[in-house]
Amino acid sequence: MEVSPLSEPVLKVENLRKEFGGLVAVKDVSFEVGPGEFIGLIGPNGCGKSTTFNCISGLLDQTAGSIEIFGKDASNMRPDQIQNLGFTRTFQHTRLWRQMTVIENLLVPPRDQFKPNPFASILQLSSSAEEERLARAYDVLEQLEVPHMAHNLASELSGGQSKLVDIGRSMMGDPKLLLLDEPVAGVAGPLAMKIFNNLRQIVDETGISVLIIEHNMDFILRQGVDRIVVMNEGEILMVGTPDEVRSNREVIEAYLGAAGDESGGEEE
Amino acid sequence: MFILILFLAWLPIAESDDFRFKKVLQVSNVLLTLSIFILMSFSLNLHTGYTGMVNFGVIFFVAIGTITVGILTAPENLHGYDWAILPAVLIALLLAAAFGWALAYPTARLRTDYFAIVTISLGEIVRVLLAGEPLLRVGAVGNAIGISSYPLPFEDMWFCGSETSGPDTNWVSPDACRDDPNLTDTPAYLIGEWLNLGEPAPYMFLLMIMSVVAVILVWILLNRILSSPWGRILKAIREDEEVAQHHGHDVLTHKAASLALGASIAALAGAFWAWKLTGFEPSFMSPARSTFLVWAAFIIGGTSNNRGMVVGAFIIVLMEFVFNVLVAGQGSTDLPLHTTAARIDSLFEWLILSPWEVASLFLVASFVGFAIRSERILETGLAGVAIFSFTAVALGQRSIDESFFGGVVTADMLYFKLFLIGCLMLFSLKFNTKGLLPEVPVRPERPNGGESVE
Numbered sequence: 215m216e217v218s219p220l221s222e223p224v225l226k227v228e229n230l231r232k233e234f235g236g237l238v239a240v241k242d243v244s245f246e247v248g249p250g251e252f253i254g255l256i257g258p259n260g261c262g263k264s265t266t267f268n269c270i271s272g273l274l275d276q277t278a279g280s281i282e283i284f285g286k287d288a289s290n291m292r293p294d295q296i297q298n299l300g301f302t303r304t305f306q307h308t309r310l311w312r313q314m315t316v317i318e319n320l321l322v323p324p325r326d327q328f329k330p331n332p333f334a335s336i337l338q339l340s341s342s343a344e345e346e347r348l349a350r351a352y353d354v355l356e357q358l359e360v361p362h363m364a365h366n367l368a369s370e371l372s373g374g375q376s377k378l379v380d381i382g383r384s385m386m387g388d389p390k391l392l393l394l395d396e397p398v399a400g401v402a403g404p405l406a407m408k409i410f411n412n413l414r415q416i417v418d419e420t421g422i423s424v425l426i427i428e429h430n431m432d433f434i435l436r437q438g439v440d441r442i443v444v445m446n447e448g449e450i451l452m453v454g455t456p457d458e459v460r461s462n463r464e465v466i467e468a469y470l471g472a473a474g475d476e477s478g479g480e481e482e
Numbered sequence: 483m484f485i486l487i488l489f490l491a492w493l494p495i496a497e498s499d500d501f502r503f504k505k506v507l508q509v510s511n512v513l514l515t516l517s518i519f520i521l522m523s524f525s526l527n528l529h530t531g532y533t534g535m536v537n538f539g540v541i542f543f544v545a546i547g548t549i550t551v552g553i554l555t556a557p558e559n560l561h562g563y564d565w566a567i568l569p570a571v572l573i574a575l576l577l578a579a580a581f582g583w584a585l586a587y588p589t590a591r592l593r594t595d596y597f598a599i600v601t602i603s604l605g606e607i608v609r610v611l612l613a614g615e616p617l618l619r620v621g622a623v624g625n626a627i628g629i630s631s632y633p634l635p636f637e638d639m640w641f642c643g644s645e646t647s648g649p650d651t652n653w654v655s656p657d658a659c660r661d662d663p664n665l666t667d668t669p670a671y672l673i674g675e676w677l678n679l680g681e682p683a684p685y686m687f688l689l690m691i692m693s694v695v696a697v698i699l700v701w702i703l704l705n706r707i708l709s710s711p712w713g714r715i716l717k718a719i720r721e722d723e724e725v726a727q728h729h730g731h732d733v734l735t736h737k738a739a740s741l742a743l744g745a746s747i748a749a750l751a752g753a754f755w756a757w758k759l760t761g762f763e764p765s766f767m768s769p770a771r772s773t774f775l776v777w778a779a780f781i782i783g784g785t786s787n788n789r790g791m792v793v794g795a796f797i798i799v800l801m802e803f804v805f806n807v808l809v810a811g812q813g814s815t816d817l818p819l820h821t822t823a824a825r826i827d828s829l830f831e832w833l834i835l836s837p838w839e840v841a842s843l844f845l846v847a848s849f850v851g852f853a854i855r856s857e858r859i860l861e862t863g864l865a866g867v868a869i870f871s872f873t874a875v876a877l878g879q880r881s882i883d884e885s886f887f888g889g890v891v892t893a894d895m896l897y898f899k900l901f902l903i904g905c906l907m908l909f910s911l912k913f914n915t916k917g918l919l920p921e922v923p924v925r926p927e928r929p930n931g932g933e934s935v936e
């Protein structure tokens with residue numbers, strides 16, 4: 215959890231390019247995420263945000279470009295190896311383990327179980343570690359206001375609840391770099407706001423870095439995001455603070471449109 | 483479960499002087515077979531129920547156990563290696579585990595259905611090899627195919643007690659010990675006396691006890707392992723392997739470990755199978771007698787629940803034995819269940835010889851279904867009409883004459899049994915998709931130490 219003293223970027227994407235057959239989903243993307251930063255990633259539908267995430271997390275092999283995570287070249291690593299560096303991501307379409315209970319879903323990611331010891335499990339040692347994990351999982355569920363669903367199967371959750379459990383699940387892995395793909399889409403307003411505030415708080419307290427894709431400009435511009443990366447048609451349009459983004463004509467034309475003007479007006 | 487045990491007691495056998503002995507033999511045989519099937523379904527459940535790898539090749543791992551134990555322990559002059567039984571079993575388990583582990587790597591990128599096909603072919607490859615490969619033939623001369631003449635675990639101790647049998651002793655073989663009335667301090671003799679059999683207890687009894695102990699040990703082992711974090715990880719891999727990988731788990735290694743563990747459980751079943759058969763041919767691996775039945779137990783019993791595996795295996799094995807009795811009953815009037823067998827025969831005869839009659843009955847059923855607006859009855863009726871009209875047209879007198887010797891139509895109980903198991907599976911898949919005892923969701927409570935954070 216220590217913030218690197220040199221303040222090297224925890225995530226460094228350089229000239230990332232991804233083609234699907236003839237379609238260029240990501241043309242040329244370079245950006246950095248520093249330690250303890252809370253960064254938003256925005257852009258119109260289909261501009262390549264999720265594809266960028268997929269390349270970073272190792273789900274897809276990029277066509278060109280390099281990805282560095284915590285100073286290590288992660289361009290050709292497997293997803294689990296990347297994750298073991300201290301990285302976690304969520305998927306845009308929530309993918310919980312459906313035939314497992316919510317609480318079980320939360321108990322899979324904790325990092326102290328990556329090398330399960332068969333002999334310890336046969337002798338049923340390490341039950342205290344299991345209790346700690348369990349207590350944490352219940353705490354996380356409470357923060358997300360879904361503790362009453364703990365014993366339901368994940369397949370029985372509503373869409374918004376699934377999103378919440380997915381966020382909780384990604385927190386259980388204690389990531390130092392967390393990539394969230396529209397985590398609060400479909401979550402009711404006040405709770406979504408609370409989640410943003412919680413994320414901000416976690417970033418401040420623990421010094422982790424968060425990169426979040428979100429279409430709701432209200433959240434992105436006002437809920438404590440440090441910087442915003444704006445993408446359009448597979449390229450970076452600009453990187454800047456919420457204020458800079460709001461006043462940038464290009465962004466307004468490409469993405470924010472009237473809504474941007476309006477919300478900008480409201481703020482002043 | 484209780485009903486099933488009662489059923490076991492009811493299981494009829496032919497009346498004779500040594501009734502008690504035969505009963506013990508029969509019950510031991512049923513329980514031994516049951517244990518073997520339970521072990522196999524545990525293995526299948528670990529692979530398919532928990533890890534989500536559809537494995538149609540349980541018999542492959544079973545055969546590794548059976549063949550390895552057979553070849554390693556058979557005497558050298560019969561082309562075996564004359565190993566002691568315990569190391570041979572250990573090697574068999576390790577070998578199966580190695581095959582299981584290795585299987586994970588080439589199949590890593592295959593989708594579940596392709597993985598299933600690979601496992602089917604593995605089983606078939608071993609079966610064909612066993613039939614064709616001279617190196618895999620071991621045992622008594624004159625036995626062109628298969629493996630025989632390997633020793634059975636503790637048989638010596640069972641029949642000879644503190645003595646040993648062998649060429650240089652008073653007893654040529656354990657059988658000689660059994661037939662020697664002077665040896666009265668042997669386990670076989672004592673248990674025979676205790677059960678009032680009038681002769682030493684059969685070796686099957688000891689084998690049954692060993693297999694039941696093995697089942698209990700494996701059960702405890704699996705319970706512990708599956709309730710540990712590793713069991714959870716396996717289920718996560720089953721549900722969505724990509725996401726499990728994205729949460730840091732080395733999916734390939736976990737799958738390999740699961741395959742290896744399941745493989746050695748299957749190989750253990752294989753070892754017991756070898757001892758039960760005392761000599762085997764490639765046909766013991768035929769899918770209709772193994773893979774198919776294990777899958778039936780798996781589906782009927784309830785996936786991802788080892789208790790369900792026990793119940794499923796129980797149902798399948800009992801069916802197997804009832805039908806064995808029925809087959810015998812077909813042949814002779816004094817044997818039990820002769821009337822039932824005769825009834826099945828006459829039903830079958832009616833189905834074959836008067837298909838028009840059957841078809842018209844189904845036609846009536848479909849009219850009834852139509853009248854009372856029950857779509858299900860209507861559909862069943864129409865399907866019946868179609869099938870039996872087709873048989874009536876397609877089956878000439880000649881095909882009947884040629885299929886049934888002397889024009890006597892009898893049902894082949896083997897197929898009848900498979901037919902019934904198939905029906906049971908269909909029924910289970912259609913109306914009770916999760917089996918009799920479905921997976922129990924894990925619902926741990928918040929530990930008392932934790933404080934709630936609001």
Ligand SMILES: Nc1ncnc2c1ncn2[C@@H]1O[C@H](COP(=O)(O)OP(=O)(O)OP(=O)(O)O)[C@@H](O)[C@H]1O
Nearest residue numbers: 234237239257258259260261262263264265266306
């Ligand atoms: N697996 C794939 N195969 C082929 N084309 C893909 C694949 N994934 C994404 N694409 C294409 O790449 C482009 C970018 O998709 P991406 O999912 O990255 O968009 P996005 O920015 O996340 O959009 P949204 O805001 O709607 O989620 C789209 O045109 C999409 O059709």
Ligand SMILES: [Mg+2]
Nearest residue numbers: 263264265306
């Ligand atoms: Mg997207």
